[in-house]
Amino acid sequence: MKTGTCRCGNRIFFNNHECLSCHARLGRCTVCGSLTSLTTDEADIRCDACHSVVYPCLNQMHGVCHSFNQSAETLCRWCEFTNVIPPLSQPDRVVRWGALESAKRRLLLQLEDLSLPPFIADTRRTHRLRFEFLEDSVDAEGKPQKVTTGHENGLITINLAEADSVHRERLRVQFGEPQRTLIGHMRHEVGHYIDWAWASQVAVEEYHRLFGNPGEVDYSQAMKQHYERGAPADWHENHVSAYATMHPWEDFAETVNVYLDIMAIATTANDIGGQHLDLSPVSDAAKLVKSVLDIVIQVSEYNFDLGLLPLLPERLPPSVVQKLSYVHSLRSLSIDGQLPTQ
Ligand SMILES: [Zn+2]
Ligand SMILES: [Zn+2]
Ligand SMILES: [Zn+2]
Ligand SMILES: [Zn+2]
Incomplete structure (x- = not known):
């Protein structure tokens, strides 16, 4: 996740709401998108990044949000x-x-x-x-x-x-x-959403080639079979998880989940890890996956030092990398399934 900077120069992390160094109020400004410190004078709160007058998101009163909006009495986006x-x-x-x-x-x-x-x-x-x-x-x-x-x-x-x-x-x-x-649940379920809203609209043939045609596999039958017999023993060769073998829809959602995990690690590595990974939609996905797996091996080792779980699988087979590349390519397609003209 990208970090922000407090007016005192301190780094701000995703869930911070008070600067540990200067005690400034922190939050996300929805006007400029920054994770930033905020200055409160007599009546107004101002974003230190874009200097707009901002108002707390209505959900701040329940302590579940740290966003600041352009208008008063509104929910953030x-x-x-x-x-x-x-x-x-x-x-x-x-x-x-x-x-x-x-x-x-x-x-x-x-x-x-x-x-x-x-x-x-x-x-x-x-x-x-x-x-x-x-x-x-x-x-x-x-x-x-x-x-x-x-x-x-x-x-x-x-x-x-x-x-x-x-x-x-x-x-x-x-x-x-x-x-x-929780973030894993969110990434898996949004995988189904991306399938419905985009992948099955703009790149359906390649979807069927890589994941199978969901229309040809009865979902409840597939689920029953999965829970009765479990995943095939060789599931690692073509899938990111045992659950992904159940149905093409689950394969796609599990692949999106891992793709978003990989991109989150890559974003953090660029932001605070001194890396310069190309995260653009036209970058080489296989190369990017490899660079992130190198990081995963290292960080998992730190995790093992403390008795924690590995970050992600340390190796992904070529067929899974192809599926991840497909998800990566969805970011650069237009509504008619074409690559945008440069
Ligand atoms: Zn500060
Ligand atoms: Zn701002
Ligand atoms: Zn909010
Ligand atoms: Zn699912």
Whole structure:
């Protein structure tokens, strides 16, 4: 993630809201997009980067957002993507909502940075993206109503329980997953959204060649089979995860998840790691993946030093790199599937 600079010269990280050095108020200005310090004089708050008068996002009163907007009494452009929030009367639910908003903001900033839907062509209007953070409940007849984390026609639903680390770890072990994180959920579900809003619209033939034709594989049948028999033993050769073998849609979503992980690492490496990686949509994706995997090997070793999990798989087979290159190429296509003329 890109960092910002406080007026005192201190570096500002994504979740900072007070400078540790000069105690300035910090946040993200939606006028100039900077992660910045803010100056409060008599009545106004001003962005130290663009000097605009700004107002706190309405969600700042719940402690789930650090954005500042051009107009008073408004939600910031990231909070606006959320349709349904948890009941505000329960403080533990608000804390979970805050964790989900933080992961969602990280996701949206990355999609904006990379020009992926809903920040490419007209997708924001033609294929609206929304989020709902819901929790399991019981209906009037006493029947349990379970919330399934998933995507449908631009609506991403996340079960609020996922913001509870104990719940998440239990499921991670149960499903044999290498990682289970909120940003991982966001990146996987937005993969389904990118499939629906963009990939299946602009580059469908190549999609079918690499991932298979989703229309030819019955989803519920595939899911039943996956949970009964598990993934084929050789899944590593063509897929980023065991789950990706279930259906072409899941293969695509899991690949987007890893692509966004890789691009996040590459962005941080350029911002604070002294690297000069070419992240543009026309750069060589295979070369970029290789450079990031070199970083992954190093950082995973630090993680192992502390008994933590590896950052990502240390090696990815050529067929997976081809799928990642396909996702990379989606950023430079226009609505008719063509590369834009230079
Ligand atoms: Zn400072
Ligand atoms: Zn600004
Ligand atoms: Zn906000
Ligand atoms: Zn999925």
